[in-house]
Ligand SMILES: Nc1ncnc2c1ncn2[C@@H]1O[C@H](COP(=O)(O)OP(=O)(O)OP(=O)(O)O)[C@@H](O)[C@H]1O
C-alpha cells in the first residue's frame with residue numbers, strides 16, 4: 271500500500287488538496303518528449319482561468335501516463351468517468367489506482383519529479399492544457415482519502431468550512447452555519463456532533479473523522495468527488511453510512527472510488543474499471559472497463575476474473 275504519499279493533504283495542505291498554494295500546481299504542464307517520456311515544463315506564463323462548470327462533469331481520460339521520476343506508474347489509460355454515476359477503480363496494490371485518481375484533480379503534479387502525458391478532460395476543460403487554475407480545479411474536484419485527515423487543531427465547524435474560506439465561494443459568516451449543517455447532514459454526522467461543533471475535529475472517532483472529511487469535501491459543492499479507499503479504516507456501520515451517502519451524492523456528482531472491497535464495488539458502483547500490472551516492473555494498465563454487473567458476472571479478460579474471484583491480488 272502506498273498510504274499517505276507526500277501529495278496527500280496535511281494540515282498545511284488542507285481542504286483535501288483543494289487549497290494548495292498556486293505555486294505548487296497552477297499552470298504546470300507536462301508534455302511527452304519525443305521518446306515518449308514525460309518532461310516537466312515551466313508554469314504557464316498566461317494568467318490561469320477558472321474552469322467553469324457547463325453541466326458536463328464527465329471526466330474523459332485519453333492515453334494517460336503518469337510517472338514518478340521518469341518511471342511510469344500507470345500507462346496508456348483511456349477511460350470515461352460518467353457524471354451521475356459511481357465508477358469503481360479496482361486492482362491489486364501498486365497498479366496505479368491512487369496515482370490515476372490523483373491525476374484527475376492535478377494533485378499528482380504536486381509530487382516532486384512527477385509527470386503526466388496524455389489528456390484529462392473535465393467537461394470541456396483540458397486540465398493539463400496549461401492554463402487551468404488548479405486551486406479552482408480542486409474546488410470542482412474534491413477528494414477524500416483512505417485515512418481521515420481533519421485539521422486536528424480546528425473545530426468540527428471550522429473543518430467543514432475550511433475549503434469555503436478560500437477561493438471563489440467565500441461567504442459571510444452567517445451563511446456558513448447553514449452550509450455546516452447541510453454538509454454534516456449530508457455526511458450523516460450532524461446529529462452526532464451538532465452539540466459540540468466547537469470541539470476539535472481530532473476528538474472524533476475514526477469513522478466520524480472520515481465523515482467530517484466528507485462534509486468538508488461536499489461543503490464547497492464540487493462537481494466531482496474522488497474517493498481513495500474511503501472506508502478501509504471504518505467499521506461496517508460507518509461503511510454503510512458512507513455508501514448510502516455516495517448513492518445520494520451520485521444524483522448530482524461524478525464519483526470515482528478506489529476500493530479493495532469487491533462487495534463494496536459491486537454494491538455501490540455503476541461502472542467498474544480493473545487495472546493491474548501485467549508483468550512485474552511494468553506500469554499499471556487498465557485491463558477492462560464495463561458495467562459493474564458485467565464485470566462481476568461475465569468479465570471478458572482472464573486477469574479480471576482471477577482478481578474479482580480472489581484467485582490473485
Ligand atoms: N510518491 C511516489 N513516488 C514514487 N513512486 C510512487 C509514488 N507514489 C506511488 N508510486 C509508485 O507508483 C505505483 C502505483 O502506486 P499507487 O499508489 O498509485 O498504487 P495503488 O494501486 O493505489 O496501490 P494500493 O492499492 O496499494 O493503494 C507503485 O509502483 C508505487 O510504488
Ligand SMILES: [Mg+2]
Nearest residue numbers: 272367368369
Ligand atoms: Mg492506493
